[in-house]
Amino acid sequence: MAKSFLPTIFEHPYEIDPKYGKSVAYFCMEYAIDNSFKIYSGGLGYLAGSHMRSAYDLRQNLVGVGILWSYGYYNQIRAEDGSMATQYMRKNYPFLEDHNIKFLIHVCGSPVWVKAYFLNPETFGTAPMFFLSTDLEENDEESRNISRRLYDANGFTRIAQYVLLGKGGARLFDELGIEPEIYHLNEAHGLAAAFHVLAKTGSVEEVRKRFVFTTHTPEEAGNEKMDVNTMNTFSFFDGLSMEQVRAAVGLTDNTFNYTLAALRLSHIANGVSKLHGEVSRQMWKDYEGICPITHITNAQNQKYWQDPELAEAFHARNKEAFIRRKRALKKALFRIVGEQTGRVFDPNCLTIVWARRFAAYKRPDLVTGNPTMFERMLQRTNYPVQFIWAGKPYPMDHGAIEIFNRLNDMTAKYPRSAVLTGYELGLSRYLKNGSDVWLNNPVVTREASGTSGMSAAMNGSISVSTNDGWICEFAKDGENCFVIPEASPRLSPEARDRSDRDNFYNILDDKILPLYYDHNDKWMDIVFNAMTDIYPEFDSDRMADEYYTKMYNS
Known part of the structure; x- marks a missing residue:
């Protein structure tokens, strides 16, 4: 049988099925795992939660990486007149394990402390999972705010959140002394991980060999764009020069499209239904340098x-x-x-x-x-x-x-x-x-x-x-x-x-x-x-x- 690629204290609680032996790090902004763990908003999280449960049931060599949202998405309540209102309350999750995994990443050129909490697979029957937080006493208020609210309304805060998920998740594996064979970006939010690997290896081909990408929506709002210089200010590219970044993703202007960049830095991508695969191939067919797009239809556990x-x-x-x-x-x-x-x-x-x-x-x-x-x-x-x-x-x-x-x-x-x-x-x-x-x-x-x-x-x-x-x-x-x-x-x-x-x-x-x-x-x-x-x-x-x-x- 294949063995878990994680250190002993975090390893999978089952012998890995050999056909699922390749080590995979799965990056996602949200996971709907249990009603007590309010770190999700909707369909993307429901899908990722079911994936983590099936990875456990099938004995796969996969580990999930997410963010520990201190206030979750929001509590949906009613105002006095019956209309919808939003409520933010700090959450506490005693079932998460704190093994004192702490490290620094840079956001906007400044050091920010990140702590990784561990979700034991036996707690909810999932693959092993790590959740990152910057809401720590060591950080200033602005840095603490990065991991407080899922899909923060402030666009600049969201860039910092993407840096935390991608670069923070990749740095976690450096800290653990392991290197996943495959990085799976479930949506492009974790794309900063690709630039961290590029900075380490110096090879775009090495990045493409390791990365796969799932796109979940044909909606414009779901395929975010940002000024590349702004992203550079947020340390998104892990110290790479702008020339290196532009060359890596084929950027000819200043508009950085997360989805397009992920398609160019992965060796394969997928839509989430047969029809969506066809729609996605049609959407991106005129862009050079993208990877093949197949489809894997979403499912529930x-x-x-x-x-x-x-x-x-x-x-x-x-x-x-x-x-x-x-x-x-x-x-x-x-x-x-x-x-x-x-x-x-x-x-x-x-x-x-x-x-x-x-x-x-x-x-x-x-x-x-x-x-x-x-x-x-x-x-x-x-x-x-x-x-x-x-x-x-x-x-x-x-x-x-x-x-x-x-x-x-x-x-x-x-x-x-x-x-x-x-x-x-x-x-x-x-x-x-x-x-x-x-x-x-x-x-x-x-x-x-x-x-x-x-x-x-x-x-x-x-x-x-x-x-x-x-x-x-x-x-x-x-x-x-x-x-x-x-x-x-x-x-x-x-x-x-x-x-x-x-x-x-x-x-x-x-x-x-x-x-x-x-x-x-x-x-x-x-x-x-x-x-x-x-x-x-x-x-x-x-x-x-x-x-x-x-x-x-x-």
Whole structure:
């Protein structure tokens, strides 16, 4: 058997499976590992958390590197008038181990102390992980602030955070006296690690040999750009001259594109679904010097997400037992609805959930665009429907916050609707366990993967989705999900939204409601078909295996 590449005190608690023997350092800004460990914001973190769990289950020679966010992302609460408010509270995590690993990095030319805390693999069943902090007494206030808030609204602070993750993570391995064979950048936030390795080796080819890169979004905001001279001021390039930096990433002006640089400093990259791989290759095809872009479809960890009693009833093909358990899970979800909103939901009523990060392209308010149809849905006496929204906008995304607040105000008129706050792992589990329908309606090609529907399907919630992201690889329309027909790309945004909205209501009225209420046995066939098709293709064990076979060993 292969052995852990970590020092004894931190080594993997299992014998490494030889096919996963290459040593890998996985860099990510956020990880959704446990509801008690609030260092994540959304989909990127959920994906990374499932990856770390599967790395443990498959006995891989992989270690995760992240940042210990003292205040996390933010606590989503309500103001006195019911609108969304953000709250920042210092967190404490006694389960992290402090082995007094401290070292200096330079940020803006000044020395900053970094401490690395260790997450023992046995704590949550993950690969070994290290979390970096600058929120230390040895540092001044500005330096301490670097690791306080995930995705800080201040753009300059975010550069410092990227320096901490990338250069700090690479320096950690120097401090431990080890050299990973592969550096995996899960998004480009950790790119400073590549410049640290370049400064050490003096070879761009050596950097490319060691680095792989995962891009997660076609959205402009997710592919950040920054003035290269500003980045140099922040010590992003670890002492390399500007000539060396420009030569390494093929920079001909002063605009440094993180994603493009990562594509030029890696030997292979991937999109996070088959469609996203195609979109990514199209996006970057005119740029010289980039690495090949394949795809590895995102996935979620079934062992973590699936309710055991639902799974037992499913494997026994016992529809009655499944329905009983689903009703109990709905009651548990509806207790939260009642606590937050004062509404009393009915566990026998079809319940639709829209829950993910609030962003305009995900169209959380799509179904409300036709007030007549929306009101009819929520006020009908035959075939009643309940609707729940949940999700966190970025704290400075005022447009998304306005949508959240508008929906919250709108639900005051409709007792069968609710907007919930605090969409984290715990609430996410309740929603996926307790929903009957999981609605996903992004603008097509703009959702790279969108994995929330996977863990919903694991718990008997049927996806109704536009044909985007992972759904393109999963969907058997009418058999394991319902696909909203794709609108013509020639339509205006308003006409496209109207088409998608009308098609959603047609599917609801003509297919979903009659099946759920009048032909429940056939509804359960669709539920069981989805649960059959979701595993193993959309389980993170498949994904973690593919990263070795398609990326790390390439």
